[in-house]
Amino acid sequence: MRVATWNVNSVRQRVPRLLPWLDERRPDVVCLQELKVTREAFTDLLGAELTARGYEFAVHGQAQWNGVAILSTVGLDDVQAGLPDEPGFPAPADDPEARAVSASCGGVRVHSVYVPNGRTPGSDHYRYKLAWLAALKAAVAAGPEAALVCGDMNVAPADADVFDPAAFVGQTHVTAPERAALAGLESVGLRDVVRDHWPDSRVFTYWDYRAGMFHQDRGMRIDLILASAPVAARVRAAWVDRKARKGTAPSDHAPVIVDLDEAPDGDIGPVVPPPSARPAKN
């Protein structure tokens, strides 16, 4: 099963890139962020094209900003828009921003998330970001054992995940509270599978449009695929599709792609029989 996540920075603008990319990479499950359209507009734009390619889709959208989706060829069950007890901005929000959608796809609980940017450390928006990450952790902790959290985390997990750590001191995306909030997701069992597979490599997923940042590979790794233990154990490949950042009218983010081995039959993860069922040794 191939799973991908991509912040498309307006799906309306990215249709000419998204459809050829689906045809080339053939992901079974796709998490999209920053749709910047309503569900109705998404369906009008892409419904027929996605259906023709065998995808079901779940969209949590809004006009103008945010918006997340999951596309799947391997089932799309128990769709949930938003997070339980999701904070809003400005708080309290009677109409939370469209930043999370989850569904069960091929036996895995998949979350497509667009974490708030945070803007400036110490700001209201920064506090909202930390509260939002706490709500995401709670949602994952309360969910099934087999889980994937995919999306734009708007946090660089470590200094190796930004092109120049000195340039980011005091900026959002790298502060200790943000990294602690991300580590909170690891404390409920999630693994950063791209970093696990490329422990010493320069790997970025986002490059500012300005000043030739992509050309100079001055980027950040803020789009992550986080997997719970039974899913992380199935990861066969994990990589950033930099080709999608090149060419005409790209998003400023590249897709992240993970290939999973088939799940073991019958259950997830290794099955340890009860002591009474174990053959006696010698």
Place this chain on the structure above:
DNA sequence: ATGTCTGTAGTATACAGA
């Protein structure tokens, strides 16, 4: 040096968010 791209309002160009 604040460089680009996006959506909105509204019809030319300014603003805000990232």
